[in-house]
Amino acid sequence: NAGVTQTPKFQVLKTGQSMTLQCAQDMNHEYMSWYRQDPGMGLRLIHYSVGAGITDQGEVPNGYNVSRSTTEDFPLRLLSAAPSQTSVYFCASRSQGWAYEQYFGPGTRLTVT
Amino acid sequence: GNSVTQMEGPVTLSEEAFLTINCTYTATGYPSLFWYVQYPGEGLQLLLKATKADDKGSNKGFEATYRKETTSFHLEKGSVQVSDSAVYFCALSDNYGQNFVFGPGTRLSVLP
Numbered sequence: 555n556a557g558v559t560q561t562p563k564f565q566v567l568k569t570g571q572s573m574t575l576q577c578a579q580d581m582n583h584e585y586m587s588w589y590r591q592d593p594g595m596g597l598r599l600i601h602y603s604v605g606a607g608i609t610d611q612g613e614v615p616n617g618y619n620v621s622r623s624t625t626e627d628f629p630l631r632l633l634s635a636a637p638s639q640t641s642v643y644f645c646a647s648r649s650q651g652w653a654y655e656q657y658f659g660p661g662t663r664l665t666v667t
Numbered sequence: 668g669n670s671v672t673q674m675e676g677p678v679t680l681s682e683e684a685f686l687t688i689n690c691t692y693t694a695t696g697y698p699s700l701f702w703y704v705q706y707p708g709e710g711l712q713l714l715l716k717a718t719k720a721d722d723k724g725s726n727k728g729f730e731a732t733y734r735k736e737t738t739s740f741h742l743e744k745g746s747v748q749v750s751d752s753a754v755y756f757c758a759l760s761d762n763y764g765q766n767f768v769f770g771p772g773t774r775l776s777v778l779p
Contacts (some may be wrong), residue, residue: 596771644736
């Protein structure tokens with residue numbers, strides 16, 4: 555199992571550009587989520603999905619879109635990048651149910667200039 | 668709503684010292700509790716977990732006991748190593764499995 559994979563590992567964007575961060579998992583997990591990690595802020599939930607075709611907003615969804623067309627993939631789209639979106643982004647997946655842990659990808663470090 | 672509070676640090680210890688990182692939570696029902704570790708430049712990895720009151724999770728010399736009466740899940744290790752230097756996150760998952768909440772993280776530095 556590859557687990558949770560993310561691409562790219564690093565990305566630099568100019569303000570106003572758009573891009574998609576890719577996330578895939580091969581563990582057949584129903585639940586997938588995107589977090590951003592900023593210094594002193596811990597992890598903040600952007601969007602999550604409980605299954606194909608179902609997505610919902612987390613704590614900080616503005617400026618981001620998601621879709622879930624398959625169980626395996628959960629891409630995160632930045633519509634018009636802003637310097638405030640400079641962060642490290644983590645994708646995670648888990649089985650449904652309260653006792654199951656989340657598995658994290660290696661992260662994407664995004665810089666918006 | 669659900670929340671997790673943990674000491675933010677940074678915590679600096681000498682090698683072989685005893686480690687405690689405090690974690691307390693607020694949640695309805697009977698959440699599952701987790702400790703995650705993040706090494707520099709990497710994603711989060713599960714360190715240990717406990718799913719019911721009085722359960723003790725353990726891994727790599729780390730331990731934490733689910734204390735429902737004090738709503739706590741403190742992380743301990745008897746003798747830390749330089750390789751334990753990382754950021755540690757306490758987290759909970761509520762009964763419904765939809766809501767996974769992280770604490771702010773505690774940075775640990777272990778000096779030789």
